[in-house]
Amino acid sequence: MRFPDRRTAGQELGLRLMEWASDGELFRPLVLALPRGGVPVAAEVSRALGAPLDVLVARKIGLPGRPETGIGAVVGDDPPLFDRRALTMLGLDEDRLVPDVAREREELRRRALLYRGGTSTPDVEGRTVILVDDGLATGATARAALRHLRRLDPARLVLAVPVGAPEAVAEMRAEADDVLCLRQPPDFRAVGLWYDDFDQVGDDEVVEVLNAHRAASPPGA
Template sequence: MGFRHRGEAGRQLGVRLKEWASDQGVRQPLVLALPRGGVPVAAEAAQALGVPLDVLVARKIGLPGRPETGIGAIVGEDPPLFDRRALEMLGLSEDRLVGEVARERAELRRRALLYRGDRPTPDIEDRAVIVVDDGLATGATARAALRHLSRQGPARLLLAVPVGAPETVAEMRSEADDIVCLQQPPDFRAVGFWYDDFEQVSDEEVIETLNEVSGPTSDRPEG
């Protein structure tokens, strides 16, 4: 089990997504990557589907002093979405996390400007949208992204990941119309555990990939 790198995972995911699109009668879906790690995965999937690639920047909100431990996430200018159970267990209030939210909001805006420039965000109303990341651990960023998109009226909303924690995949089924997850190992541990090469993706790689794979997003093909 597992993948050599994100590119291989994306190619395998692309095969499954082509089957999904054919089975569901979906033509020309919009593929949105969650940067940075989701971009090389989504690029392969978008190429397999023959559609453009775009990004939706989301940021994890971490514990004070332990930023790697996600307890929430933000997308765009939406209010932060917190894991209420985690906050209660840790004895934390939203007021205690104002600083973390502000820092992540600033980084989100920086990345959105860097990755998109003056390129308009795609109109997703009545379109089939596939959200892609490199894995699903707590699901904080994916949940925030899906709720952000669902308010915009997509025809269908799919979450696609190469690997995910089984309990998180089950929880996320209420957030999307469909979920495609290639592997759900019972001993999940962490996303990076299932990749031989899980090097951090750089801003430069994201921009280069988007320039290679992205295309016009103003068209509104049937979804």
């Protein structure tokens, strides 16, 4: 079953997270979106939980010639995280991907400055952090983001996505304390196939959503 759009998927995901939260305690929950596609989804999750919304900017490192296929990712100033099995199977090494990493890191910095206006990423130590994206394909970007967040010592680390490849979802259970994925179709193939409307999310939309949520959040949320 397909989702009409990211917003509807986020509403459904938010309801499921509310049910999940009723069985346990969420300590100072913080919703972090993986931009750009994760932002409309995370905005609805944030509303449902009454939790602040922010972004964690990460960039996928794609296969040369096939950039849509993730073989690694970079977050912040962390070293790039690669899928070692994929590199071996494809006969690639990290030196071959240095230009790709540099390009993605530059784009990461541009987006971080645009979306966060030079402000620092919120402190996640001791909080329940819910990382949200619009889907999970290879899991490369989510894995890098989760490992980055784990080092910042959250009380609980949750990955929440509307749809994902079953094998990628299974692998993420070793990275997060909890993984919530609404649909895991065996014929997954690509995230966009499971949305009726999967238009690209632009920078302007991301900034608009984040500004609206920041304006509505109390100081120190």
